[in-house]
Amino acid sequence: MASPTDNNEGFFSDVRKVGYLRKPKSMHKRFFVLRAASESGPARLEYYENEKKWRHKSGAPKRSIPLESCFNINKRADSKNKHLVALYTKDEHFAIAADSEPEQESWYQALLQFYGEVAPGPNLIGIYRLCLTNKTISFVKLNSDAAAVVLQLLNIRRCGHSENFFFIEVGRSAVTGPGEFWMQVDDSVVAQNMHETILEAMRAMSEEFRPRSKSQSSSNCSNPISVPLRSRCSLLSAIPANIPSSFSFLFHIAQTPTGEKTTTACPLSARA
Numbered sequence: 001m002a003s004p005t006d007n008n009e010g011f012f013s014d015v016r017k018v019g020y021l022r023k024p025k026s027m028h029k030r031f032f033v034l035r036a037a038s039e040s041g042p043a044r045l046e047y048y049e050n051e052k053k054w055r056h057k058s059g060a061p062k063r064s065i066p067l068e069s070c071f072n073i074n075k076r077a078d079s080k081n082k083h084l085v086a087l088y089t090k091d092e093h094f095a096i097a098a099d100s101e102p103e104q105e106s107w108y109q110a111l112l113q114f115y116g117e118v119a120p121g122p123n124l125i126g127i128y129r130l131c132l133t134n135k136t137i138s139f140v141k142l143n144s145d146a147a148a149v150v151l152q153l154l155n156i157r158r159c160g161h162s163e164n165f166f167f168i169e170v171g172r173s174a175v176t177g178p179g180e181f182w183m184q185v186d187d188s189v190v191a192q193n194m195h196e197t198i199l200e201a202m203r204a205m206s207e208e209f210r211p212r213s214k215s216q217s218s219s220n221c222s223n224p225i226s227v228p229l230r231s232r233c234s235l236l237s238a239i240p241a242n243i244p245s246s247f248s249f250l251f252h253i254a255q256t257p258t259g260e261k262t263t264t265a266c267p268l269s270a271r272a
Contacts, residue, residue: 014036014037014040015033015034015036016036016110017033017106017110018031018032018034020032021096021097022081022096022098023096024084024097027080030047030049030050031047031048031050031051031054032046032096032107033045033061034110034111043068043114044065045064046061046062046065047061048061048062063094069089070087070088070089070115071088071089071182072087072165072184073086074108075104081097083098083099083100083101083103083104084097084098085098085104085107085108087111088162090167091162092162129142130183132197132201134153134201134204135205136150136151137151137156137198138151151175151181152173153201153202154173155170155173156169156171156174156198156202157169159198161188161191161192161195162191164184164185164191165185166183166191167182167183
């Protein structure tokens, strides 16, 4: 089923798309419902055991994912499923499997429609490079020599990775205000490499505020951090000479749909 019920009252008034899709791991079919934002709640994707339980309102949905909690929605494939649509939140990624490419595209476009409604574009939207030194992380717009944003490592609260995404969380002292930066890379190996690299930079930075022996040179503070370059992004054009760095990659930056001062960063495949 590709269109919502004709009953436009109450429970069904915010329904925009319904149909059976599969859960990728179990391959079980479930009945999915896409709802627009309304008095009953935010725009969200729900699923029920079957259509009958949804129509008869037999209990709460098995799962409900507010689209405002997603930092990215994209199409993907794996060895078992060729037509997946994945929703990425801070804590996990949730995927649905369609039976065909047209069905995949239909759900993908429907989700993007309501995902985009709550995602006003900030001034930082565009293609950037991330440059890491032992004190800062800089976002440099493509074909520019000046950093658009410079984050101090001391302002980073934490960093981590999930699947093929890497993120950093910054505090109120950051120039962007509190929030998160999410970066999508080729695979989980690259994401883990970025996590470990920037975590090591954060640890090294914290060491500077501990008592140091006389043999340690203060000139080390100006040296870039040595970083193993595993991502294909590291093979891109050289970074600006006035921003010392041994680690850079290309990515697309766009705001998350939370309305907060939170930013997402994704390479090339992210939505504008």
